Amino acid sequence: MRVLDLVRAEYKLVYAEMIRRKSELVLLILYPYVFTGFILLVGCGTGSPRVFEERVGVNPALFLITAGFTVMALMICIDDVLWRPIWEAWIGTLPYVFASPVNKLLLFSVMPLPRASLVVLIGSTSLVPLYVYQYGLAGIPLALLVILLVVVGVFTMIPPSILTSGLLHAFGESWRALNIVRPLVIVLLGVYYPRYYMPLVARLLSYALPSSHIVESIQRILLGLVDEPTVLLLATGVLLALLYTPASRKSLVLWEKRKVREGVKTS
Amino acid sequence: MSRAIEVRGLVKRYRVKKRQGLFKSSVEVVEALRGVSFTVDYGEVVGLLGPNGAGKTTTIKILATLLLPDEGEAYVAGYNVVEEPGEVRKRIGLMLTVERGFYGKLTGRENLEYFAALYGLDKEYAEKRIEYLMRLLELDRLGGDYKLFEEFSLGMRARLSLARALLSDAPVLLLDEPTLGLDPPSARRIRELVKRLAREERKAVLYTTHNMFEAEIVCDRILLINRGQVVASGSPQELKDKLPRLKVLTLVLRGGSREKLQSAMRDLGLKYEISEEGDFYSIRVHVKKPEEVFNEVVKRLISSGFDLVSARVEEPTLEDVFIYFSEGSL
Numbered sequence: 001m002r003v004l005d006l007v008r009a010e011y012k013l014v015y016a017e018m019i020r021r022k023s024e025l026v027l028l029i030l031y032p033y034v035f036t037g038f039i040l041l042v043g044c045g046t047g048s049p050r051v052f053e054e055r056v057g058v059n060p061a062l063f064l065i066t067a068g069f070t071v072m073a074l075m076i077c078i079d080d081v082l083w084r085p086i087w088e089a090w091i092g093t094l095p096y097v098f099a100s101p102v103n104k105l106l107l108f109s110v111m112p113l114p115r116a117s118l119v120v121l122i123g124s125t126s127l128v129p130l131y132v133y134q135y136g137l138a139g140i141p142l143a144l145l146v147i148l149l150v151v152v153g154v155f156t157m158i159p160p161s162i163l164t165s166g167l168l169h170a171f172g173e174s175w176r177a178l179n180i181v182r183p184l185v186i187v188l189l190g191v192y193y194p195r196y197y198m199p200l201v202a203r204l205l206s207y208a209l210p211s212s213h214i215v216e217s218i219q220r221i222l223l224g225l226v227d228e229p230t231v232l233l234l235a236t237g238v239l240l241a242l243l244y245t246p247a248s249r250k251s252l253v254l255w256e257k258r259k260v261r262e263g264v265k266t267s
Numbered sequence: 268m269s270r271a272i273e274v275r276g277l278v279k280r281y282r283v284k285k286r287q288g289l290f291k292s293s294v295e296v297v298e299a300l301r302g303v304s305f306t307v308d309y310g311e312v313v314g315l316l317g318p319n320g321a322g323k324t325t326t327i328k329i330l331a332t333l334l335l336p337d338e339g340e341a342y343v344a345g346y347n348v349v350e351e352p353g354e355v356r357k358r359i360g361l362m363l364t365v366e367r368g369f370y371g372k373l374t375g376r377e378n379l380e381y382f383a384a385l386y387g388l389d390k391e392y393a394e395k396r397i398e399y400l401m402r403l404l405e406l407d408r409l410g411g412d413y414k415l416f417e418e419f420s421l422g423m424r425a426r427l428s429l430a431r432a433l434l435s436d437a438p439v440l441l442l443d444e445p446t447l448g449l450d451p452p453s454a455r456r457i458r459e460l461v462k463r464l465a466r467e468e469r470k471a472v473l474y475t476t477h478n479m480f481e482a483e484i485v486c487d488r489i490l491l492i493n494r495g496q497v498v499a500s501g502s503p504q505e506l507k508d509k510l511p512r513l514k515v516l517t518l519v520l521r522g523g524s525r526e527k528l529q530s531a532m533r534d535l536g537l538k539y540e541i542s543e544e545g546d547f548y549s550i551r552v553h554v555k556k557p558e559e560v561f562n563e564v565v566k567r568l569i570s571s572g573f574d575l576v577s578a579r580v581e582e583p584t585l586e587d588v589f590i591y592f593s594e595g596s597l
Contacts, residue, residue: 002389005393006384009380017370091368096361099361101357260352264328266324266333
């Protein structure tokens, strides 16, 4: 099947890049731990784990490691989908991608899967023992549920990532834009800073991100709230992602049209 | 069967920003193509020749659906490049810059496998095709199976680039300076293969190059393009025939003087140049048919006291044609 061939080809391309460029693999493994450690350090320096648990209702280490795992998996989508066209232009493959008959929406949807699945796999090895430590054997299904929801989160992140990528590249491709988009998305996802603490405008923007609903549902599950609103949040996230899909396709068409009008750079 | 490539009155204008300091700029419109028209048939190699900025790459880009024309129409395998880019993309094999355009951390074979997936080729077919191309272009012998693209020499990169263009067995090949920067053996290999593809597999090939020698031996037909217009077209011989003075008769003489030489040539109505080196004079006579004037010229020179040391006839090169049509004179 040709879709599977494309998925296989993407996995091979990305894993070859990682395995044959060791520093990338090491960074990918280390990044969530370094990030979590940094946040824990800042958190303990300015507050206390007890206050955190009182206010948020979850053990801070568990919350932040789950958050680190979630944000890493979700940011892969943004990174891969936004960065890839810039990289392709840089190494000179972009004209061949444009001139190929491949379905660009499908290609962009497949792009983040290799790295995201690696992150999920690596992350789960740290998440399961931590949950078992905190909740006993009951922690295993809970950890698996969180992992499953993160995977759903990854898929719901793809359409808005493609939409952003298409628009950004249509109006000038700059890697600097990535530096603005990434922190904004991290905040708006509500991973480290739950949505109910956000100011109104930020909260409204956050609602527009499908994955933020998945993040909130994960947070509710960690609080022990497996109820109707949690399911509703999940459904909202998935539905929003589906609603984004036609717009994502259009943004890619717009990008392609603009590039072709200016002329795709070939040298 | 329709033509492989049909181009009618293509016009492309670029808006070029002219910067004046940090904040000021003005826009200038540059016409890269000014009504270019031509056709390419299946089984034919057509060369697109012209100086830098003549519009060769712009034409290739339009045909490859990588650039929209402002006016005119272009068809590849019967499909309009603007209205049916998807159909065009299925029918072209593209080779742009030789040194870039692949994934550095993949081997040659892995790169081809990736592009096969991108072109939607069936897995089994792709495997067989890649195997065939690796052998055809001798990439298997050169280490294309285990060397990463970033470790490839320029010659190997060119071969891999051509292999990608041939991957989907497209009937139309668009090759933009495919031998640029290659060593002579690699360049020869590419040229031979291109000719073979057109002859044996009936591929239509549009081939841009700066190399006159290459154009002469590879192309069945040449389009000379200058300042966005096709200024001449035809087979290499037809183009040479279009030059007003076709051949150069060069005579090397001894004895006499420059004045005597000029006096002997007077009244013949021929265009000539004289150069001097020690006791020898060399006279270059520009004529359409040297055999018609040879006897008369030699008779006059000998009767004026010169000894004929050597005589030769030089055919005009394609370079002469190129210069004549791009600069207006030889």
